[in-house]
Amino acid sequence: MYLQNPAATALHELQTAPWVRFAALALSSIFFLVDPFAAIGSFLAITANADAEKRSRMARKACITCFIVLTSFALCGQLIFRMFGITLPAFEVAGGLILLLIGLDMLEAKRSATQEASGDTEEASHKEDAGIVPLGIPMLAGPGAISSVMVLVGQVPKFFGYEMGLILGAITVTCLISYFVLAAAGRIRLVLGETGIRILVRIMGLLLVALAMQFFVNGLTDLGVIAKQ
16 A cells, blocks of 8 residues: 655645645745845846945845835735726736746846836946945836836735735745845856856746736736636
């Protein structure tokens, strides 16, 4: 008689648990869109004349700004939906299109125009403190990251459910990782090199395109355009 390994069974149950799947979706979608690795080049250009302490302080301010912006949209997402009469399927389709455009830009190893407009880096390099704008927003907390958070919030059945906690947790983890990446941007660039960073951004872009298509398909399915399987 075949007996299942208890450890393997427990691992399978953990992997298929709804909260684990939702946590993985929330963290991957938010992190790929904040994408601190793609911001390394711009961050180093903006902080070219700054010392290590000021560079770390600017990275911290950028990530705190990103946290405040994304958390605000997470907490107010349901209210925004009701205020403007926006349905989740419509936002999933719109959000999927935005993520697709950003993902396609990432496949070419470049920042999307929604995250970094032409001239932003040069202009910010002359600012005394560019941690809030443009580093915090829109380079980290851009339209794509905000759209992803809004789509995730739209899937939360109860405001005080575990899903909301997972979304806020994913935002927190993403911002913490982003701080460490930007604070160590110089060392990361030396270790990975321009080629390594471009490869990493392209991989994240490919995963983001797949995620965008999933949002798009979910929206069309909820609208009844595509039959449910």
